[in-house]
Amino acid sequence: xxxxxxxxxxxxxxxxxxxxxxxxxxxxxxxxxxxxxxxxxxxxxxxxxxxxxxxxxxxxxxxxxxxxxxxxxxxxxxxxxxxxxxxxxxxxxxxxxxxxxxxxxxxxxxxxxxxxxxxxxxxxxxxx
Amino acid sequence: xxxxxxxxxxxxxxxxxxxxxxxxxxxxxxxxxxxxxxxxxxxxxxxxxxxxxxxxxxxxxxxxxxxxxxxxxxxxxxxxxxxxxxxxxxxxxxxxxxxxxxxxxxxxxxxxxxxxxxxxxxxxxxxxxxxxxxxxxxxxxxxxxxxxxxxxxxxxxxxxxxxxxxxxxxxxxxxxxxxxxxxxxxxxxxxxxxxxxxxxxxxxxxxxxxxxxxxxxxxxxxxxxxxxxxxxxxxxxxxxxxxxxxxxxxxxxxxxxxxxxxxxxxxxxxxxxxxxxxxxxxxxxxxxxxxxxxxxxxxxxxxxxxxxxxxxxxxxxxxxxxxxxxxxxxxxxxxxxxxxxxxxxxxxxxxxxxxxxxxxxxxxxxxxxxxxxxxxxxxxxxxxxxxxxxxxxxxxxxxxxxxxxxxxxxxxxxxxxxxxxxxxxxxxxxxxxxxxxxxxxxxxxxxxxxxxxxxxxxxxxxxxxxxxxxxxxxxxxxxxxxxxxxxxxxxxxxxxxxxxxxxxxxxxxxxxxxxxxxxxxxxxxxxxxxxxxxxxxxxxxxxxxxxxxxxxxxxxxxxxxxxxxxxxxxxxxxxxxxxxxxxxxxxxxxxxxxxxxxxxxxxxxxxxxxxxxxxxxxxxxxxxxxxxxxxxxxxxxxxxx
Numbered sequence: 001x002x003x004x005x006x007x008x009x010x011x012x013x014x015x016x017x018x019x020x021x022x023x024x025x026x027x028x029x030x031x032x033x034x035x036x037x038x039x040x041x042x043x044x045x046x047x048x049x050x051x052x053x054x055x056x057x058x059x060x061x062x063x064x065x066x067x068x069x070x071x072x073x074x075x076x077x078x079x080x081x082x083x084x085x086x087x088x089x090x091x092x093x094x095x096x097x098x099x100x101x102x103x104x105x106x107x108x109x110x111x112x113x114x115x116x117x118x119x120x121x122x123x124x125x126x127x128x
Numbered sequence: 129x130x131x132x133x134x135x136x137x138x139x140x141x142x143x144x145x146x147x148x149x150x151x152x153x154x155x156x157x158x159x160x161x162x163x164x165x166x167x168x169x170x171x172x173x174x175x176x177x178x179x180x181x182x183x184x185x186x187x188x189x190x191x192x193x194x195x196x197x198x199x200x201x202x203x204x205x206x207x208x209x210x211x212x213x214x215x216x217x218x219x220x221x222x223x224x225x226x227x228x229x230x231x232x233x234x235x236x237x238x239x240x241x242x243x244x245x246x247x248x249x250x251x252x253x254x255x256x257x258x259x260x261x262x263x264x265x266x267x268x269x270x271x272x273x274x275x276x277x278x279x280x281x282x283x284x285x286x287x288x289x290x291x292x293x294x295x296x297x298x299x300x301x302x303x304x305x306x307x308x309x310x311x312x313x314x315x316x317x318x319x320x321x322x323x324x325x326x327x328x329x330x331x332x333x334x335x336x337x338x339x340x341x342x343x344x345x346x347x348x349x350x351x352x353x354x355x356x357x358x359x360x361x362x363x364x365x366x367x368x369x370x371x372x373x374x375x376x377x378x379x380x381x382x383x384x385x386x387x388x389x390x391x392x393x394x395x396x397x398x399x400x401x402x403x404x405x406x407x408x409x410x411x412x413x414x415x416x417x418x419x420x421x422x423x424x425x426x427x428x429x430x431x432x433x434x435x436x437x438x439x440x441x442x443x444x445x446x447x448x449x450x451x452x453x454x455x456x457x458x459x460x461x462x463x464x465x466x467x468x469x470x471x472x473x474x475x476x477x478x479x480x481x482x483x484x485x486x487x488x489x490x491x492x493x494x495x496x497x498x499x500x501x502x503x504x505x506x507x508x509x510x511x512x513x514x515x516x517x518x519x520x521x522x523x524x525x526x527x528x529x530x531x532x533x534x535x536x537x538x539x540x541x542x543x544x545x546x547x548x549x550x551x552x553x554x555x556x557x558x559x560x561x562x563x564x565x566x567x568x569x570x571x572x573x574x575x576x577x578x579x580x581x582x583x584x585x586x587x588x589x590x591x592x593x594x595x596x597x598x599x600x601x602x603x604x605x606x607x608x609x610x611x612x613x614x615x616x617x618x619x620x621x622x623x624x625x626x627x628x629x630x631x632x633x634x635x636x637x638x639x640x641x642x643x644x645x646x647x648x649x650x651x652x653x654x655x656x657x658x659x660x661x662x663x664x665x666x667x668x669x670x671x672x673x674x675x676x677x678x679x680x681x682x683x684x685x686x687x688x689x690x691x692x693x694x695x696x697x698x699x700x701x702x703x704x705x706x707x708x709x710x711x712x713x714x715x716x717x718x719x720x721x722x723x724x725x726x727x728x729x730x731x732x733x734x735x736x737x738x739x740x741x742x743x744x745x746x747x748x749x750x751x752x753x754x755x756x757x758x759x760x761x762x763x764x765x766x767x768x769x
Contacts, residue, residue: 015553019560026565087548090606090652109552109588113563 001127004120006031008050010041010067011085012059019112020054028116038062042070050080052123054106057086057097065100077101081126083119085110136402144395148387155383163375170372171351177328178351178366185321185334185355185364189278189312192229193293193358195222196276196310199232200295208297208305210234210242219244228320230290230313236306238267248286257307270359271296271304277359280336281314289314293358330366337361428502428523431509436461436477439518448502448525450495461521466491466499480506480519489526501526537602544595551591555584586723593725596656597708600732607650607736611759614645614679614686621658622677628663633671636662639678647686647757653733654757660726661690661753668694668751682756685739689754696747705743706731730755 007030011017017034024030033048035041037059045053053071057064064084071077081103094105104122106115199222203210215234223229223244231249234242240255257267270277273296280291291312297305318334325332337360355362422429428445430438441456449456449464461477462470469491476488487505494500505522558581561569569577599605622636629636647654658677665675673693680687697705709724734741734755745751 013549013553015550016556019553019556022560022565023556026560027563087545090608092606092608109548109555112556112559113565 001124002051004030004051004123006033006048006050006052007119008033008035008041008045008048008053010035010038010054010059010064011056012037013056016056020110020115023110023112023115024119027113028119030116030119038064038067038070041067042074045071045074052119053077053080053082054119055082055084055102057084065097068100068102072101081122083122136406137399140398140402141395143398144391147394148391151387151390152384155380155387159375159380159383162379166375167372170368174330174351174366174368177325177330178332178353178364180328181321181325181330181332181366182353182355182364184324185317186357188228188317188320189357191225192227192312192317193276193278193310195225195229196232196293196295196308198222199234199308200276200297203234203297203305203308204299208236208299210236212242215242216244228312228317230284230286230311233309233311234306235309238306240309252285267294267307270294270307273359274298275359278357279360280312284311289318291317325366326369329369331369332367333365335363335365337363428525430456430461430521430523431518432461432477432521433518434516436474445523448494448500448523449492464492464494466493476504477506477519480508482508482510492523501530533602537598537604540598541595544591544598548588548591551584551588555581555588558584590723590725593723593729596729597725597732600729600736605736607653609648609650609737611646611648612651614647614649614688615640617647617649617651617654618658618677618679618688621655621662624655625659625662625666629666629675632666632669634666634669635674636666637674637676639676641679641681643681645679645681645686645759647759649737649757653737657730657733657755658688658690660730661755664726664753665690665692665694665751668692670694684759685756686759687754687756689752691750691752693750696749697743697745697751698747702745706741 007024009017009020009024009032011020011034014036017036021032021034024032033044033050035044039062041053041055055064055067059067062070064086068077068082068084071082082101083104083106084097084102085106085108086097087108089105089107097105103126106118110118199219202218219232223232232244233240233249233252235255235257238257240252240257243249243253246253258264266277266279276293276295278291278293281289282292284290291314293310293312295308295310297308299305321334322332334355337354350365350367353364353366355364422440423442425442426444428448429442430445431440432438437458437460438456439458441453446453446456451464456464462473465473472488473490476486476490480486485505485507487503489501489503492500492502503524503526505524506519508517508519510517558577560566562574562577562581596605618638622638626636662675662677669675669692675693676689676691678689678691680689706727708728731741734757737757739755739757741753741755743751743753
């Protein structure tokens, strides 16, 4: 199983961005690139070459699923797992997001101390 | 409006009184007429009888006087010579015929020389009339008139009353001869006539008129007849022996009684007639008022028959649908309902029963095919669910209410959402610091940071509950009901909530049911309900105690119970335990944590899953919260409530 190092995080709220970055960098020991919107992510994804992409669903302009659709044209999401972050949802909605190509959904509000663990679990599943 | 109209009533009774007076007057007139008739008949009778009496009197008198007349023709025939021997037997015969003759005297040359019978009359023999000043003027008049004349009654020298019939006798050479004087026993004659009168019910009196006019008696009912006698006339006055009976009192009473009865009846008839009229008027007025109230009520109203056909609609209803009443009446209500709800509408209409009103929401279509959300309430007119009874429908336009509700829900949702994002950041940041991601924190600061984190978590829970509640009330929460084994769900719930219970030194204990159970449930919602019940139980349990979770098979339902050993729920709080923001003690929220929405949300969630929720409690003996869920899959597959 390849090592998970670089995570691309797309989130419009700077505070959440900052919290997630600390949770992933300080707690998880990953390298994180925070993007403030879908377009920013599309612009930077190839340069950064992430191992994992964490996408907020609700974003102004291009939302999470739309961003994912565009990302698919630039990278192989079969190789780079994508997880959505969204408020409490029904199992059926999780299924819907999976059908769009996401590996899993991380429920907001997330536990920052557990976030890295959760992502590792998804990573393991994707490469298991 | 008063049914009793005092002035009109007085008028009625006044009319009755007037009528009574008029009828009474008529009765009196009739009685008077009747009296007059009676009186006239009596007068006729009196007159007839009086005439009979007069005829008797005249008959008696004339029979008597006739004797003297015979004598008056005898003397001239004898050339004035009187032969007592010849006269005596003849007079004797006459005397026997003339019953009332007392004596007969002959006075040639006005000197009474012959008297028959002489016995008892001797004193008068030889009387020379010119010497009697009492009799002479009368006799002188008789001689002068050469006509006989009846004089009297007068007191006789011999005693008693008598009549004296004096006939002047002239010889064939026209020379005056003298007088024949016949004395009639007036008392006897009178007695005889009076006896006849009495037989006929009359009392009579006889008065000489002496040429005067007949005296009118003061008594109207007395009959006065003139009795012509030789040379004079008498007045015969006759009156009834028994006065005419006055009109019997009974007749008058009967008349007045009738008048009174008729007046009273008419008065009563008028009264009741007027009462009925005024009642009718009041009824009409109230009917008009009610019709107006119906017609102009600000709410849409309609009467429908048992098949849902519109019978009457009011103005507000016409305005609501923007149709004229003529376009609505006699049309089935379902024509104005959106097609997909027509079956429901018919069901609702058919289900209207006497008793509490039935209400439902519905969408109608107006003239421009615009949907109108309405709330309908219906009641049957009358006490029985008779097929013919009309139903009254009350239709309220709830579009504005729904719009406001939507706005409120959107507002709450958006506020909650806007609150949640910064809170996620705050709680995340605090979580990282308190988790030691950024290294060691000085102990004093760590305590405060712990407090900040705990409170940000409480805020997150509150917002989460508020959003759930809004979703539930707005019917926007989706349920994914699936029949699934219960045991793993309960195990998960206990496992998830044990850490929280441990904070209160409480152990969660799960009792495995005898046989595997399955329920039809949304697993996520069930875990939410369990979390609420378990955290409540843990909060209110004494430290070191156990909270027991059990499940029981009830046939088509499964009962899940959470039992604590806490103080129980106080009596006053029990009725509102499932209300929003209900906590037994206002200070509980701070002491025990919690949002005050947990049980309200649990109740909504259980009920949306076709279940029931409740509790059993006893002071000092703990509380058992339970909820029952259906097992069967025959119910709705999935509901979006």
